[in-house]
């Protein structure tokens with residue numbers, strides 16, 4: 001049933017994602033809504049993350065008659081919400097919201113997760129959003145969808161198709177047939193068909209100027225001509241939780257960070273140290289990187305004059321978000337697999353303009369600079385190293401040139417790769433072989449075939465390749481001279497696929513490639529990085545000093561840190577923070593011969609670090625620093641060198657269990673007797689295993705798993721139990 005009257009309401013589609021799958025599910029749904037139910041794009045609004053849509057806008061949906069919400073929500077961390085819904089979720093939880101807030105709203109929700117996280121955590125974020133909306137009087141139109149990473153033949157995408165076919169589409173069909181869902185006639189919109197809708201108009205407005213283009217690609221965002229346009233474009237990537245800085249370097253997180261004018265330009269930092277910290281002959285290249293933060297891109301420099309250590313504009317456990325650039329060799333390769341018409345204007349100025357019929361929300365999320373060169377755009381704004389999603393392959397299929405001998409074949413192949421039935425093929429071709437945009441465009445050469453005119457135009461190039469920033473755990477740098485500095489511990493992602501194709505990680509490789517430059521005057525600008533700083537999970541580090549500190553017990557709350565690999569970065573930050581506080585409060589070097597026992601608490605149990613790596617000689621990150629702290633009784637370290645064992649392998653969870661007795665005594669003593677805090681950082685599987693170990697140890701003492709989990713939840717609420725995990 002279509003309508004031209006204003007009783008028709010668009011369907012609002014929103015997602016909460018960490019790594020993009022929820023967004024890909026939404027894109028697939030939008031396409032299928034059109035092809036299966038005839039729901040045209042002019043009936044859909046939003047199409048962005050919750051926080052980009054805005055918490056206030058989201059709440060107002062509840063008051064609009066007949067509003068229909070379609071949501072895709074992924075779970076991250078320890079059963080937590082993703083960052084792209086953080087502000088909205090905080091507002092949704094507000095106790096002051098009347099229980100009728102969403103009384104006019106109907107919704108459907110697809111929750112993404114991984115069953116391996118256990119029944120409590122599985123799809124917890126999506127379940128919580130649905131439960132809260134129910135509480136606020138929103139009505140679900142069908143059962144909650146569950147997408148499991150581990151589902152056969154396509155993971156969450158296989159589950160999505162089953163949910164769409166079995167639940168959502170039949171319900172929507174019935175609603176349309178019964179008149180409960182009135183749709184706008186396609187003719188009500190200036191856009192008639194989604195194939196005709198172009199987000200942008202892109203015009204080449206100036207030919208390349210030879211002298212100017214010397215090395216222009218690498219530094220184009222710093223080039224005066226384009227700088228402001230790039231600055232505006234980067235601003236859109238600002239994480240919603242990024243700190244806003246003001247003149248006197250006070251940090252502030254704006255509650256309206258979803259709004260464009262509250263987003264900030266990235267800070268600019270200069271890499272001053274970039275050292276390998278794994279043995280030269282070790283397979284893993286891990287870097288210790290120091291970045292001196294200079295100013296924000298707008299030029300309002302945060303200065304540190306007179307600030308004491310605790311007044312630094314960031315806090316232990318904060319996270320840096322880096323905007324990487326692509327290497328020029330890869331950009332050249334990308335250009336070489338595009339049709340000549342596009343390639344030939346690579347170094348001239350282009351003007352990218354948003355088209356009128358796109359909503360304000362889309363305009364506020366403009367991922368491209370208005371004026372730039374294509375080469376610069378591909379270098380600094382596009383994630384051409386990412387793996388195309390199924391929907392991207394479907395979109396690409398329409399550009400295969402039928403005049404090419406394989407054109408039709410290519411088209412069909414790309415379509416079948418995008419279907420659920422082609423999940424195994426997609427898994428083999430894209431995921432296992434890590435084929436990125438460049439690889440796919442290279443293989444499907446009918447897309448660049450010229451005969452009869454290549455179909456792919458500059459405007460079509462947006463796909464979904466706008467780059468998104470990468471989160472990196474950071475440390476506060478202990479030495480600060482001019483401005484402030486932060487440190488990163490970065491494992492460079494590189495390897496080869498089952499067929500021997502080399503691959504690298506975009507952000508880690510970018511950071512590795514930066515040569516530090518100590519002298520500002522001789523720098524060519526390639527050592528300058530763009531970043532934001534925002535809070536991580538460890539924002540409640542206990543820093544209270546005891547009333548009468550002894551040489552070994554400064555803090556009222558002891559902390560147990562558990563981490564593996566680069567998980568050490570945020571933990572090191574916490575340890576150094578407590579060290580700095582201790583020194584500020586008068587601690588001097590502590591004699592190594594001092595007694596180590598006070599009551600039943602070891603001298604160095606203020607800080608206990610359980611750290612896992614493969615080998616003491618090869619990848620014991622910051623090992624010398626730890627040994628120094630151990631010598632002076634400021635840290636107890638329990639290492640798990642997995643490959644150094646005579647028999648089997650030793651991982652952090654076992655090291656933790658075996659410390660202090662053999663069956664979790666250390667855990668019980670630390671949490672129950674010493675009222676200690678626990679922070680876990682590193683890969684999500686490791687974090688899960690450590691948490692399970694803690695639950696088991698507490699269960700054995702407290703008598704039931706329920707009581708143990710209840711206690712951990714209480715610690716979590718008070719900031720004394722926290723996990724910072726990534727895949």
Ligand SMILES: Cc1cc2nc3c(=O)[nH]c(=O)nc-3n(C[C@H](O)[C@H](O)[C@H](O)COP(=O)(O)O)c2cc1C
Pocket residue numbers: 016017018019020021022023074075076077078079080082112113114115117121122123124149156684725726727
């Ligand atoms: C660090 C991390 C933590 C995760 N925690 C959970 C969890 O607690 N529960 C769950 O069901 N899935 C969890 N997952 C799995 C994700 O929800 C799943 O991979 C999802 O498909 C990712 O979707 P996205 O790309 O939209 O972020 C976690 C994944 C990562 C990387």
